[in-house]
Structures are given as C-alpha cells and as structure tokens.
Amino acid sequence: NAGVTQTPKFRVLKTGQSMTLLCAQDMNHEYMYWYRQDPGMGLRLIHYSVGEGTTAKGEVPDGYNVSRLKKQNFLLGLESAAPSQTSVYFCASTSSVNQPQHFGDGTRLSIL
Amino acid sequence: AQSVTQLGSHVSVSEGALVLLRCNYSSSVPPYLFWYVQYPNQGLQLLLKYTTGATLVKGINGFEAEFKKSETSFHLTKPSAHMSDAAEYFCAVSDGTGGFKTIFGAGTRLFVKA
Numbered sequence: 362n363a364g365v366t367q368t369p370k371f372r373v374l375k376t377g378q379s380m381t382l383l384c385a386q387d388m389n390h391e392y393m394y395w396y397r398q399d400p401g402m403g404l405r406l407i408h409y410s411v412g413e414g415t416t417a418k419g420e421v422p423d424g425y426n427v428s429r430l431k432k433q434n435f436l437l438g439l440e441s442a443a444p445s446q447t448s449v450y451f452c453a454s455t456s457s458v459n460q461p462q463h464f465g466d467g468t469r470l471s472i473l
Numbered sequence: 474a475q476s477v478t479q480l481g482s483h484v485s486v487s488e489g490a491l492v493l494l495r496c497n498y499s500s501s502v503p504p505y506l507f508w509y510v511q512y513p514n515q516g517l518q519l520l521l522k523y524t525t526g527a528t529l530v531k532g533i534n535g536f537e538a539e540f541k542k543s544e545t546s547f548h549l550t551k552p553s554a555h556m557s558d559a560a561e562y563f564c565a566v567s568d569g570t571g572g573f574k575t576i577f578g579a580g581t582r583l584f585v586k587a
Binding site for chain 2: 392396401453458467
C-alpha cells in the first residue's frame with residue numbers, strides 16, 4: 362500500500378525561485394492537508410481541502426498556494442521562495458475528522 | 474476553539490521505566506483524540522485514538538491512553554520503556570467544529586536511556 366506519497370523528498374531553492382510540491386493518496390480520502398514542521402513549533406496547517414476542487418486557508422497560508430484538481434492529488438506551490446519557508450513539509454489525508462490522518466514522509470525544503 | 478497542550482517538550486526515562494507523556498485539550502464539544510509518533514526522517518504514524526466508548530484506549534507497541542473528561546486530559550503511558558520508543562510524540566484533537574481540521578500539540582521528544 363502506497364498510502365500518501367510526497368514528491369520530491371528533498372529540494373534546495375534559491376530565494377525568489379518557485380516550485381510545486383506534490384502529494385498523492387490512493388485511499389480515496391476526501392480531506393487532504395499541508396503542514397509545515399519547524400523545530401519546537403509542532404505542525405502548523407498551511408492549507409487544506411475537503412474535496413476535489415475545494416481549498417481553504419489554514420494557520421500559516423501566506424506565501425503558499427494550493428490546488429486540488431483531482432481527488433487523489435493535492436499540490437502546494439511556492440511562488441517566490443523565501444528563507445523563512447525553509448522547513449519540512451508534510452501532506453496528510455483522512456476520510457473524516459473522527460478518523461486519524463495518514464501522513465507522507467515529508468519534503469525537506471531549504472531556501473538559500 | 475480547540476487547543477492542545479503537551480506538558481514537557483522533552484522527557485527522559487530509563488529503559489524499563491514507566492513512560493508518561495501528558496496532554497491536555499480544550500474543546501467545546503466531545504472531542505476526538507489522537508496520539509501520533511514520529512521517528513526521525515519519517516511522517517507521523519498513529520499510535521492510538523479515542524472517538525467514543527471505552528475511555529482507556531490501547532494502541533500499538535504497548536502504549537495506552539485514558540480519556541478523562543473531568544480533567545480534559547488524554548495522557549499517554551507505557552509500563553516499560555524500550556530503546557526503540559525514542560521518538561517524538563504528538564497529541565491531537567478534532568471535534569468537527571474547526572472546519573475539518575485537527576489541532577496538533579507542539580510535541581514531546583522522548584529519550585530512553587540504557
């Protein structure tokens with residue numbers, strides 16, 4: 362079972378560059394989430410989606426955009442990368458809020 | 474609004490000792506509660522969950538947690554620590570009122586000494 366797959370696993374960008382992180386899940390989950398994890402700050406929600414074609418802002422959405430054109434995919438975009446966006450990014454999915462979230466292994470992103 | 478507080482960013486125990494990781498939550502309605510574990514360079518994995526029913530919940534790897542409504546707590550315990558338990562642990566709460574979101578605590582890193 363693949364579960365939640367994130368690509369790429371590692372990336373180094375220069376300030377001002379753009380990139381897209383891809384999340385794919387094969388569990389037919391409605392809800393998908395993007396988090397960032399920084400030391401001592403736990404997980405912070407960037408954006409989330411409650412179904413195909415829908416997106417909503419989380420706790421720290423500035424500087425990021427998302428799209429959910431297909432139910433199984435949730436894309437996170439950085440239009441103009443900044444050093445403050447250096448972090449580990451996790452994607453997660455679930456079928457319902459009373460069910461646990463399934464996480465990918467993360468994307469480690471460094472902005473120089 | 475939902476919130477989660479994990480007491481202690483770091484906990485150190487000796488191998489074979491009791492593990493106790495504390496979690497307190499706030500929620501305006503009956504919550505759904507979760508504990509996740511994160512090993513280095515991996516994503517979070519579910520340890521156990523409480524939704525309804527029995528307040529003592531058993532999870533994987535010998536962990537268990539008790540939902541105490543009067544104390545708004547969901548502490549994680551394991552009778553005897555093993556070296557392989559060294560990891561970061563996250564408590565999380567959702568109750569459906571946060572727009573389908575789950576709120577995670579800041580995490581507690583568990584160290585196990587030989």
